Amino acid sequence: MTAVTVSMAAEVYPSKPIRLVVPFAAGSGTDAVARLTARALGDSLHQPVLVDNRPGANGSIAAEVVAKAPPDGYTLFMTTNTTHSANPSLMKHLRYDPVKDFTPVSRMGNLPFMLVVSPSLPVKSLREFIDYAKVHPGMSYGSGNSTGIVAGATLSRMAGLNMLHVPYKSTPPAMTDVIGGQIQVMFVDFAAGIANVKAGKLHALGVTTAQRSELLPELPPLASMPELKGFDITSWNGVFAPAGTPAPIIDRLNRELVTVAGNKQYAAQFHGFGFEPFGSTPAELGKFVTAELQKWAQLVRDAGIQAE
Structure with missing residues (x-):
């Protein structure tokens, strides 16, 4: 994309429904968070945000779908430490890179x-x-x-x-x-x-x-x-886009998602199903993922788990 094309795309974004891919089945915690987020995000963007559940292979099926999707802001990934912290240490043959293949958008909170x-x-x-x-x-x-x-x-x-x-x-x-x-x-x-x-x-x-x-x-x-003593394992949720998604689109999505995470109207609903919501900047999420990859690698080693 040229700078002019990126600018034009951002100005009209979004002009069609957005797909929010989830790596777990309906009824999971991440699915519940995704569905409330999708509804709120759709209201603010004035376009439907459709949840697309792609369970299996410890979340890697969904991760591959998003990694290969066009970087145009119309495919997003609501995921967790499973795909973006633990899988590189749990799976020998991972067909996506949690850092290189994705653009961070915002953390959404913790799922105890x-x-x-x-x-x-x-x-x-x-x-x-x-x-x-x-x-x-x-x-x-x-x-x-x-x-x-x-x-x-x-x-x-x-x-x-x-x-x-x-x-x-x-x-x-x-x-x-x-x-x-x-x-x-x-x-x-x-x-x-x-x-x-x-x-x-x-x-x-x-x-x-x-x-x-x-x-x-x-x-x-x-x-x-x-x-x-010392047992401390926390699951987190965040939203990512495919690598190469234009910065103006990421910025727009980040503003909307941070607003959703901090909205008192939604807080009671998030808390009702056991989620602690909060947002972040894209850079903060990127830095967090890098640290979490190291943390979960250590957790997997300490647990004595062999990659499969």
Whole structure:
């Protein structure tokens, strides 16, 4: 594109619907965040923003779709630390680069995770769970994303547990199997799990963050257990565009997304499904991703996970 073409494109942007690609299935936490964001962004841009769920391969299917899309502002990516922090350490053959193939737009906030167990499990606290798991080796834990994978492996290593990892394509089917007792435990984001916890279908034991969450203050951090001291794994959400998307379009999108994240009208809805919203500049998100790639590489190494 010439400078004149870029300027003209930015002036009329957007002139058609925008696609917001999500790397997880409907019913996941990121999907819930994406749908509210899409509705709010569509209102402010006066164009429909359509959520396109592309689950599978730990989010890499969706990441490839966006990386290969035209850099015109009409394909965006609402994603998490799974595709942009953890996958390079979890997957040997990644067909996208989380830095080179994307243009950062804005962080959208954090998605805290909690440890939940099947109601059939006779435990009501972190202490009881750890003690029970030690004398019942081979319990199964499910995962639908990188946070679940790394948190489960980290818990097993730090607490000296022998648990079997059962990977799922996305969070909802894993959660269904915990509720049904097919597997016993998983780490689930607040957004996906909070309704089932409140309904008594899942028992929540603790949060993965170093401090208690204001959203579920009754849950202790896993780090409060002596054997889990230092446990701190936080999932984040952000919006990206394909590399090469014109700066004027990125700037426009950033302004709108930061407004959405900071809007009190939407805050109650975000909080209602367990999301802590806040925005950033594109540069801040880019710098954050670089740091998170190093952080998650260390988390994966410390958890003893081998890339597959």
